[in-house]
Amino acid sequence: MDPISLIRQTPPGMQALGAGNPALQRAMDAAGQGTLERIPESVMQQLSRPAAGHIQGAGGPGTASFENMLGGLVKDVAAKQAQSSATVNALLAGKDVPLHQAMIASEEASVSFQLMVEVRNKLLESYQELMRMQV
Amino acid sequence: MLNLIPGIESTSSALNAERIRMDVVSQNISNAQVTKGPDGQPYQRQQVVFQTVLDSQLQGGATVQIPTISTDHRPPILVYRPGHPDADPRGMVAMPNINIHEEMVDLIASSRSFEANLAVVKSARSLAMQTLSIGKR
Numbered sequence: 001m002d003p004i005s006l007i008r009q010t011p012p013g014m015q016a017l018g019a020g021n022p023a024l025q026r027a028m029d030a031a032g033q034g035t036l037e038r039i040p041e042s043v044m045q046q047l048s049r050p051a052a053g054h055i056q057g058a059g060g061p062g063t064a065s066f067e068n069m070l071g072g073l074v075k076d077v078a079a080k081q082a083q084s085s086a087t088v089n090a091l092l093a094g095k096d097v098p099l100h101q102a103m104i105a106s107e108e109a110s111v112s113f114q115l116m117v118e119v120r121n122k123l124l125e126s127y128q129e130l131m132r133m134q135v
Numbered sequence: 136m137l138n139l140i141p142g143i144e145s146t147s148s149a150l151n152a153e154r155i156r157m158d159v160v161s162q163n164i165s166n167a168q169v170t171k172g173p174d175g176q177p178y179q180r181q182q183v184v185f186q187t188v189l190d191s192q193l194q195g196g197a198t199v200q201i202p203t204i205s206t207d208h209r210p211p212i213l214v215y216r217p218g219h220p221d222a223d224p225r226g227m228v229a230m231p232n233i234n235i236h237e238e239m240v241d242l243i244a245s246s247r248s249f250e251a252n253l254a255v256v257k258s259a260r261s262l263a264m265q266t267l268s269i270g271k272r
Contacts, residue, residue, distance in 0.1 A: 076137050100150040104143060104256065111139045111263045118270040 073119065077112045084109035140259045144190060146252050148198035153249040155201050156183045160242045167233040170221040177221075178231040180207035207232060 084105040091102040166178040209232040217226035
């Protein structure tokens with residue numbers, strides 16, 4: 001998606017849309033004055049970053065980092081589970097582990113697992129939404 | 136590491152500290168009648184001192200710890216019991232400087248603050264779970 005063509009088409013009344021994003025606002029102002037060519041490179045990078053973050057094209061540059069992020073999440077959840085089971089085992093083995101620490105560890109593991117499940121549900125949902133699309 | 140339950144670090148340390156405080160109170164209560172400790176002296180009351188520790192992982196978040204368990208140096212309570220083996224020549228026995236009412240009040244305060252910290256854990260957990268349910272349909 002090309003942000004410049006989007007901005008060129010933006011009617012003056014729609015400029016309030018960019019209020020949340022100062023870079024977008026500046027770009028819109030510049031577009032209104034016909035000075036779009038003079039927008040610095042840094043602003044353009046700022047503009048294109050959110051688009052790249054939201055729309056992950058298959059094989060695009062964002063894919064690797066997105067994969068890494070998901071892998072990191074799964075690894076974190078696995079680490080929490082391992083820590084929880086280690087703490088509970090230590091408690092049951094009579095080591096000097098307070099009860100609340102074991103409970104808190106297992107709660108943390110359960111909450112992070114729930115988060116992982118929710119993320120997976122969301123991803124699957126959007127995939128199925130795409131698959132249902134009429135061509 | 137992802138931190139999903141807010142404030143769990145300080146709460147966990149506070150729970151630990153309260154647990155130690157309860158240990159010390161129960162030690163005081165159970166030794167309230169001991170006239171001869173390992174050093175030959177009557178038992179002396181122990182008390183905990185809480186201290187704030189700044190946790191660098193929490194970006195300045197404060198956790199609680201008990202650096203030392205200090206001894207209460209109030210004088211022992213003298214009771215007249217001439218037949219007691221630990222009595223001095225005047226028949227006075229030095230009993231520990233423990234007031235059982237004081238210990239009970241300490242125990243109540245300690246269990247109430249433990250409960251308060253548990254309530255924080257519960258509420259933080261349920262908030263996290265409710266936040267996750269945003270994604271549900």
